[in-house]
Amino acid sequence: MKRIMLALIVTGTAAQAAVLVGDSARGAALFKSQNCETCHSVNGEGGKMAPDLGKRSSRGYSPADLSALMWNHAPQMWSAMEKASIAKPKLDSQQAADLFAYFFAARYFEKQGDAGRGRHLFVSKGCSDCHNITSTNGLGGTPVQKWDAVTDPIELARQMWNHSPKMRETMTAKGMKLPELTSVEMNDIAVYLQNLPQTRNRKPEFAPASPTTGEELFQAKGCIGCHVGDNSxxxxxxxxxxxxxxxxxxxxxxxxxxxxxxxxxxxxRLVGYIWSLQFANDNGTAARGQKVFEARGCGNCHDQGSAPKLHLGDRANSYEMISVLWAHGPTMQKEMTSKGIKWPRFENTDMSDLLAFLKTR
Ligand code: HEC
Ligand code: HEC
Ligand code: HEC
Ligand code: HEC
Incomplete structure (x- = not known):
């Protein structure tokens, strides 16, 4: 038993070596300094000539999806940049991770959500019994206006975690059951709470800590005792x-x-760790990735001597692919045009598969 656990922990650490966690505040600053804001807005703030990156739609929500999205749109973006005389940004992979954290905090990756449904749920799930919006009521729940958790998803998860035993106790005493929440319901409630006149203008935040220190805590807090094997x-x-x-x-x-x-x-710390597990390899399949590599013509240059052989190893991750796109993309695009190769498009799991393949080379 001991040996198996040890092996699991070791595997976990190896898988995370390549996972970076971002910081939304640094990401927000980059969004300005790298001129993204000249063309894009986030939740209405910023330029209007390119898509609002805070608008909720059911997009992909992993770093691989963001990376694919940016590759797919890059040629149009570059020509828009040339027309507007804006220098092309340079992003290293940590900066790409920071931008991802910023979009994540801005709820770019959430489902649409419905504030009207959220308002009903806030009542029907019993939250409004104890929580008013602006004032404290007899049952002592913090008024929503004062919640840090409205704009910080990590704080929200923490409050929900710390909060539920006490609520369960209160409710059991009254012969009630703690209501379960689905993620759709949680999202509706969040959309409702974030769009109140009292909260609407608050800045989103998301800053998980390093996966390594989170993994230590995951063990120290005893989470690992239950979350092994099938429950990992x-x-x-x-x-x-x-x-x-x-x-x-x-x-x-x-x-x-x-x-x-x-x-x-x-x-x-825990979120940094659990999050890195979710995105460690994005479940790509190397065999499918090889097909993507061939079908998009990557080998025509990278295996034929006109471009460096790709031995990315741990660098084969989504953030690095964003960094590579901005550093080498324009040169690649010129070469592609002269060789009659179409700029690649990545759909569905193409990017994760490609990365799984590049890791094996
Ligand atoms: C000169 C204007 C301009 C700048 C500067 C710019 N973009 Fe874009 N961006 C565009 C345009 C135009 C599109 C839509 C292209 C298309 O429809 O294919 C786009 C598309 C995107 C998309 C895909 C959006 C979607 O949901 O379909 C992402 C993500 C993106 N940009 C991120 C960025 C980031 C990050 C930066 C800064 C590093 C940036 N952009 C800088 C013009 C710009
Ligand atoms: C039985 C009363 C009660 C109910 C019902 C209740 N809460 Fe609370 N809630 C409290 C109390 C009391 C506090 C503050 C005490 C504390 O720190 O635990 C609190 C604090 C919170 C906080 C922390 C706010 C902050 O940032 O300081 C959040 C978030 C929260 N509740 C969400 C909810 C949600 C969502 C529901 C409905 C699913 C709900 N609560 C239902 C009593 C309640
Ligand atoms: C006594 C056993 C036990 C301990 C200790 C424990 N968990 Fe859990 N946890 C569970 C069970 C059982 C589930 C439900 C699994 C399911 O429904 O698939 C769960 C579910 C979860 C989920 C949701 C998984 C999902 O897919 O929805 C998260 C996140 C989680 N635990 C985090 C933690 C963290 C963080 C700790 C340590 C602070 C911890 N757990 C400690 C038993 C435990
Ligand atoms: C038409 C030729 C060509 C094609 C096709 C091509 N590339 Fe490239 N690639 C290049 C060139 C040339 C460079 C070096 C560019 C530079 O120096 O800025 C490069 C650089 C790179 C780098 C950076 C290398 C490093 O070690 O940092 C990566 C990663 C990469 N390409 C991946 C790909 C992928 C994935 C595909 C297929 C989707 C692809 N390339 C298709 C020509 C190509």
Missing amino acids: LAKKTSLRTASEFAASMWNHSSKMKQQSELRPEEMR
């Missing part, structure tokens, strides 16, 4: 959006006998 969080792909995470932490307490409270910095 690395096997889930249901914890990717902020709403999924908050809802699962809320529903979690009924699965556990004892649960310790988490401090803000502890939750940042």
Whole structure:
């Protein structure tokens, strides 16, 4: 038993070596300094000539999806930049991770959500019994206006986690059951709470801590005791959006006998770790990736001597592909045009598959 656990932990660490976590505040600053804001807005703020990157639509939500999206749109973006005389940005992979964190905080990757449904749920799930919007009521719930959690998904997950045992106790005493929340319901509630006149203008935040220190905490807090084997969080792909995470932490307490409270910095560490598990390899398939590599003509240059052989190793990750796009893309595009190769497009799992393949070379 001991040996198996050790092996799991070691594998986990190796898988994360290539996973960077971003910081939304740094990402927001980059969005300005790299001129993205000249053309794009986020939730209405910024330029109008390119898509609003804060608009909710059911897009992909992994770093691989963002990377694919940027590759697909790059040629149009470059010509827009040339027309507007804006220098092409340079992004290293940490900066790409910071931008991802910023878009994540801006809810770019969440499903649309419905504030009207959220308002009803806030009542029907019992939240409004204790929580008013602006004032404290008899039951002492913090007024929504004062919640840090409205704009910080990590704080929301932490509050839901710390909060549920006490609420369950209160409700059991009254002969009620703690209501479970689906991620769709959680999202609706969040959309409702973020669009109140009192909260609308607050800046989104998302800054998980390093996966390595989070993994230590995951062990120290005893999470690893239950989350091994089939119950390992690395096997889930249901914890990717902020709403999924908050809802699962809320529903979690009924699965556990004892649960310790988490401090803000502890939750940042855990989220960094669990998040890196979710995105460590994006479940790409190397065999399918090889087909993508061939079909997009990458080998025509990279295996024929007109471009360097690709031995990316750990650099074969989504953030690095964003960095590569901006550093080498324009030169690649010129070469492609002269060789009659079409600029590649990546759909569905193409990017994750390609990365899985590039890792093996
Ligand atoms: C000169 C204007 C301009 C600048 C500067 C610019 N973009 Fe774009 N961007 C565009 C245009 C135009 C499109 C839409 C292209 C298309 O429809 O294919 C786009 C598309 C995108 C998309 C895909 C959007 C979607 O949902 O379909 C992403 C993501 C993106 N840009 C990110 C960025 C980032 C990050 C930066 C800064 C590093 C940036 N852009 C800088 C003009 C720009
Ligand atoms: C039985 C009363 C009660 C109910 C019902 C209740 N809460 Fe609370 N809630 C509290 C109390 C009391 C606090 C503050 C005490 C604390 O720190 O635990 C709180 C704090 C919170 C916070 C932390 C706010 C912050 O940033 O400081 C959040 C988030 C929250 N509740 C969400 C909810 C949601 C969502 C629901 C409905 C699913 C809900 N609560 C239902 C009593 C309640
Ligand atoms: C006593 C056993 C136990 C401990 C200790 C434990 N969990 Fe869990 N956890 C569970 C069970 C059981 C589930 C439900 C799994 C399911 O429904 O698939 C769960 C679910 C979860 C989920 C949601 C997974 C999903 O797919 O929705 C998260 C996130 C989570 N746990 C995090 C933690 C963290 C962080 C800790 C340590 C602070 C921890 N757990 C400690 C038993 C435990
Ligand atoms: C028409 C030729 C051509 C095609 C097709 C091509 N590339 Fe490139 N690629 C290049 C050239 C040339 C460079 C070096 C550009 C430079 O120096 O800025 C490069 C650079 C790169 C780099 C950076 C290398 C490093 O080690 O950092 C990566 C990664 C890359 N390409 C991936 C791809 C992928 C993936 C495909 C297929 C989707 C592809 N390339 C298709 C010509 C091509």
